[in-house]
Amino acid sequence: MKKSIAVTETLAREFGLTSEEYARVLAIMGRTPSLTELGIFAAMWSEHCSYKSSRQWLRQLPTKAPWVVHGPGENAGVVDIGQGYVAIFKIESHNHPSFIEPYQGAATGVGGILRDIFAMGARPIANLNALRFGDPENPITRRILDGVVRGIGGYGNCVGVPTVGGEINFHSAYDSNPLVNAMTVGLARKDKVFLSAAVGVGNPVVYVGSRTGRDGIHGATMSSAEFDKEALSKRPTVQVGDPFMEKLLIEACLELMATDAILSIQDMGAAGLTSSAVEMASKGGVGITLNLDAVPQREREMTAYEMMLSESQERMLMVLRPDRTEMARKIFEKWELECAVIGHLTETGRLIVQHKDVVEADIPLTPLVDQAPVYDRPFKRQPPVTPLGKVYAPLSLDDMLIRLLASPDLCSRAWVWNQYDGTVGGKTVFRPGMADSAVIRVEETSLGLALTTDCTPRYCQANAQVGAAQAVAEAWRNITATGARPLAITNNLNFANPEKPEIMGQIVGAIEGMAEACQALDFPVVSGNVSLYNETRHPDGSTRAILPTPVIGGLGLIDDIQRAVGLAMRAAEDVVLIGTTQGALGQSIWLREILGQEEGEPPCVDFEVERRNGDFVRKAIHAGYITACHDVSDGGILVAIAEMVLAGGVGCTLESPDSGMRPEAFWFGEDQSRYLACTPNGVALCERAAQAGVSARIIGRSGGNELIFPSGVTLSLLRLKAAHESFFQALIPD
Amino acid sequence: MRVALIVFPGTNRERDMLMAFRRVTPKPPRVIWHHETELGKADLVVLPGGFSYGDYLRCGAMAAHSPIMGEVRRFAAAGGHILGICNGFQILTESRLLPGALLKNARLRFLSQECHLRVETSETPFTRRWKRGDVFRVPLAHGDGYYTADDQTLECLEAEGRVAFRYADAKGRVCETDFLCNPNGSLHSIAGVLSANRRVCGMMPHPENLIDPLMGGVDGLPLFEGLVEALVR
Numbered sequence: 001m002k003k004s005i006a007v008t009e010t011l012a013r014e015f016g017l018t019s020e021e022y023a024r025v026l027a028i029m030g031r032t033p034s035l036t037e038l039g040i041f042a043a044m045w046s047e048h049c050s051y052k053s054s055r056q057w058l059r060q061l062p063t064k065a066p067w068v069v070h071g072p073g074e075n076a077g078v079v080d081i082g083q084g085y086v087a088i089f090k091i092e093s094h095n096h097p098s099f100i101e102p103y104q105g106a107a108t109g110v111g112g113i114l115r116d117i118f119a120m121g122a123r124p125i126a127n128l129n130a131l132r133f134g135d136p137e138n139p140i141t142r143r144i145l146d147g148v149v150r151g152i153g154g155y156g157n158c159v160g161v162p163t164v165g166g167e168i169n170f171h172s173a174y175d176s177n178p179l180v181n182a183m184t185v186g187l188a189r190k191d192k193v194f195l196s197a198a199v200g201v202g203n204p205v206v207y208v209g210s211r212t213g214r215d216g217i218h219g220a221t222m223s224s225a226e227f228d229k230e231a232l233s234k235r236p237t238v239q240v241g242d243p244f245m246e247k248l249l250i251e252a253c254l255e256l257m258a259t260d261a262i263l264s265i266q267d268m269g270a271a272g273l274t275s276s277a278v279e280m281a282s283k284g285g286v287g288i289t290l291n292l293d294a295v296p297q298r299e300r301e302m303t304a305y306e307m308m309l310s311e312s313q314e315r316m317l318m319v320l321r322p323d324r325t326e327m328a329r330k331i332f333e334k335w336e337l338e339c340a341v342i343g344h345l346t347e348t349g350r351l352i353v354q355h356k357d358v359v360e361a362d363i364p365l366t367p368l369v370d371q372a373p374v375y376d377r378p379f380k381r382q383p384p385v386t387p388l389g390k391v392y393a394p395l396s397l398d399d400m401l402i403r404l405l406a407s408p409d410l411c412s413r414a415w416v417w418n419q420y421d422g423t424v425g426g427k428t429v430f431r432p433g434m435a436d437s438a439v440i441r442v443e444e445t446s447l448g449l450a451l452t453t454d455c456t457p458r459y460c461q462a463n464a465q466v467g468a469a470q471a472v473a474e475a476w477r478n479i480t481a482t483g484a485r486p487l488a489i490t491n492n493l494n495f496a497n498p499e500k501p502e503i504m505g506q507i508v509g510a511i512e513g514m515a516e517a518c519q520a521l522d523f524p525v526v527s528g529n530v531s532l533y534n535e536t537r538h539p540d541g542s543t544r545a546i547l548p549t550p551v552i553g554g555l556g557l558i559d560d561i562q563r564a565v566g567l568a569m570r571a572a573e574d575v576v577l578i579g580t581t582q583g584a585l586g587q588s589i590w591l592r593e594i595l596g597q598e599e600g601e602p603p604c605v606d607f608e609v610e611r612r613n614g615d616f617v618r619k620a621i622h623a624g625y626i627t628a629c630h631d632v633s634d635g636g637i638l639v640a641i642a643e644m645v646l647a648g649g650v651g652c653t654l655e656s657p658d659s660g661m662r663p664e665a666f667w668f669g670e671d672q673s674r675y676l677a678c679t680p681n682g683v684a685l686c687e688r689a690a691q692a693g694v695s696a697r698i699i700g701r702s703g704g705n706e707l708i709f710p711s712g713v714t715l716s717l718l719r720l721k722a723a724h725e726s727f728f729q730a731l732i733p734d
Numbered sequence: 735m736r737v738a739l740i741v742f743p744g745t746n747r748e749r750d751m752l753m754a755f756r757r758v759t760p761k762p763p764r765v766i767w768h769h770e771t772e773l774g775k776a777d778l779v780v781l782p783g784g785f786s787y788g789d790y791l792r793c794g795a796m797a798a799h800s801p802i803m804g805e806v807r808r809f810a811a812a813g814g815h816i817l818g819i820c821n822g823f824q825i826l827t828e829s830r831l832l833p834g835a836l837l838k839n840a841r842l843r844f845l846s847q848e849c850h851l852r853v854e855t856s857e858t859p860f861t862r863r864w865k866r867g868d869v870f871r872v873p874l875a876h877g878d879g880y881y882t883a884d885d886q887t888l889e890c891l892e893a894e895g896r897v898a899f900r901y902a903d904a905k906g907r908v909c910e911t912d913f914l915c916n917p918n919g920s921l922h923s924i925a926g927v928l929s930a931n932r933r934v935c936g937m938m939p940h941p942e943n944l945i946d947p948l949m950g951g952v953d954g955l956p957l958f959e960g961l962v963e964a965l966v967r
Binding site: 150153154157158159160242243244245247248334335336414417418419420421422423424425426427428429441443561562734 | 744
């Protein structure tokens with residue numbers, strides 16, 4: 001039926017191609033493409049698959065280091081962690097589907113990123129999620145939050161991969177554009193990493209997993225356009241996840257990977273069979289012929305167009321050694337998985353799609369991939385922000401602390417992470433809230449991995465370059481605070497419509513800031529994802545863009561896992577502040593939550609100081625001088641101390657800062673590169689810091705069950721706890 | 735001790751269980767795929783946690799009809815010892831090897847947190863390392879852990895001392911209606927039960943996840959040590 005649809009420029013535009021792009025398709029094909037061919041071009045050239053707006057800027061990012069085994073370009077980044085192992089990790093967004101159908105959108109986001117990881121031969125060992133929701137007062141925020149959290153839990157818990165970390169922010173800019181960025185970390189033997197480049201002309205192309213249905217057709221092009229009032233009617237383009245099938249796929253693939261059967265493997269993610277077949281063949285420099293009659297199908301009368309563009313979940317494509325196909329079939333049968341040989345590699349250099357004895361597509365692969373459009377979009381740099389003028393605290397320190405601890409961005413996330421299985425696998429050393437990074441033991445070694453996600457969008461809104469650099473530094477710091485050495489990052493660049501010069505300006509600024517920070521901190525980017533068009537068009541024609549949100553997923557390594565520290569304060573120790581405080585209140589949480597202002601300049605990171613302070617802290621942790629450590633970030637020193645107190649269930653007596661600055665600036669300022677460290681001997685730690693050229697001072701003494709301010713005012717642990725834990729339960733009652 | 739560890743499609747805590755047994759016995763458990771029809775020689779059969787068959791239909795309902803379960807039933811009838819944790823507990827109730835059923839948590843959300851259990855009897859191989867009334871910390875992670883049974887069954891379990899563990903607070907206080915003590919709302923705060931011959935034990939929380947100081951403690955270890963003590967020949 002669909003075959004009767006005439007391919008025209010108008011149709012191409014409906015598919016998301018511009019007139020110029022369609023002209024390029026005509027030039028490559030030398031004829032009018034078939035409907036299936038047009039669908040393949042539209043998917044491969046969508047923003048989602050081609051990175052056409054960001055690609056030329058992404059080249060700036062440093063991607064190499066001696067420990068980087070595979071950087072961007074594979075399914076995920078691979079870093080050497082020693083003792084014969086590699087860590088494989090990536091973050092990916094599922095923003096648009098999560099607005100349309102929060103549960104399934106988030107669940108399939110988790111499923112998709114898991115497949116990227118085990119496709120490379122790694123057993124997934126940890127999930128993290130960076131989430132951004134709208135104003136909590138907005139009723140739809142509740143529905144989206146609840147659905148997303150249930151979806152992440154529903155999928156991750158069932159597949160048996162612990163969800164161990166992440167972050168959540170609320171802001172009205174995300175009202176109709178929540179961000180769901182899912183990160184997975186996997187572990188593999190260094191000599192057993194699988195790549196996607198297809199190998200060996202004549203070898204069979206094997207499909208395994210769920211059957212192909214009509215779900216998610218054109219998901220990639222959907223996520224490459226702005227939202228409008230029609231968005232919710234696009235529900236059929238959201239896929240439904242089956243975590244049980246995913247679990248079977250993980251186990252079956254890992255079992256098969258222990259043999260020598262698999263030559264290349266890739267999951268079918270965005271743009272489904274199209275992108276996996278095209279990427280595998282083009283990376284391998286071979287052609288590929290697919291026979292769609294053999295594709296396991298869930299629905300009747302599916303067309304070639306539908307099968308090539310379907311985004312049905314839980315499917316993998318692999319090239320096998322011909323003499324191992326039978327063995328592979330047996331393993332898949334054991335796991336009750338359907339598999340089929342659906343094609344073979346050729347020397348034609350072309351993607352040929354056959355269905356019911358008709359050639360539905362015949363496209364030269366090189367131009368399909370290499371001539372994908374790249375745009376040098378016009379951009380306008382963000383205007384400089386006015387520095388924050390004089391501000392005054394309207395409340396006492398203790399009242400402000402209580403307000404901050406109860407605020408949506410700072411309150412306890414226990415309600416959320418208690419819905420995620422954080423212990424399955426038996427290797428979780430620190431769950432969320434117990435340390436600055438999640439810490440996972442690497443079984444049968446002395447090693448541990450420290451994992452975090454970070455971004456402070458309000459900083460990026462004011463200055464994306466400074467904000468993106470800060471996000472990198474904060475990830476570096478959160479890893480350092482556990483005693484681990486930061487190794488590499490994955491990034492998820494979430495922005496609004498890049499066709500608008502001011503949004504493109506944010507993108508350019510953020511990438512520049514990120515590149516600078518990664519370079520300065522030896523913290524290369526090994527994988528990533530770009531999500532653009534996170535913007536909603538209202539019926540009156542106005543649009544609302546998200547805050548620029550370049551999320552950093554960081555991975556660090558601790559050689560001796562026994563040395564890792566958490567943030568829980570211990571009794572009868574000194575609390576030492578490491579780093580310099582100048583009272584940076586611009587764009588601070590304090591300013592927003594207490595005075596209702598989102599103004600001023602975000603805090604800048606001095607990378608030299610960052611390294612010096614961080615290297616000192618890490619060494620002191622390894623030497624056993626520090627028993628608990630927490631970076632100072634949102635909410636400043638006082639909030640960080642309260643978090644340590646709450647985690648440890650131990651009070652603290654604060655010393656007077658004698659800083660010459662206003663108390664609110666000292667206690668709530670968000671100056672960078674700072675840590676709080678608990679130590680049995682504060683004087684000795686400060687002396688060691690001084691020798692290393694690091695500024696440090698004792699700021700408190702732990703003990704009792706109250707937080708005691710320099711003024712003598714006290715807050716009981718119970719009061720702090722009540723404030724900290726009320727928000728989510730009140731927002732979403734049972 | 736010869737342990738047979740049964741794995742169903744969707745089981746996901748089998749490696750955790752292997753780690754726990756590794757700490758108490760040199761002999762690793764034999765991992766048995768659900769399609770097999772023979773247990774071989776075993777002193778203990780373990781059904782680990784997870785989402786067998788995706789928890790589709792009902793938790794444990796499909797696994798209860800797996801080929802290996804016929805053999806597990808025969809093993810139980812012959813007086814064999816069986817431990818089922820989380821999904822394993824659900825499979826045991828679905829197989830009628832233990833009474834009662836596990837429904838959705840009272841607050842209808844998945845729960846993953848630490849809880850405390852009060853040991854209700856030390857007269858079993860599963861609990862012999864504890865004293866009656868001992869309280870220990872243990873993680874739980876489940877969506878369907880609300881233990882329920884008809885009044886007669888509950889009465890019988892209580893009368894025969896077949897409640898193995900009850901949810902409690904850190905001080906051992908048990909309160910069925912307080913979610914701080916009884917997180918999933920289970921009737922009589924029941925977290926684990928025993929068969930009439932006290933040789934089959936099912937429990938929802940995960941002692942296998944608290945067996946190493948690095949992971950926060952060894953509170954779960956006595957269960958495994960007790961089994962080795964009782965069942966090694």
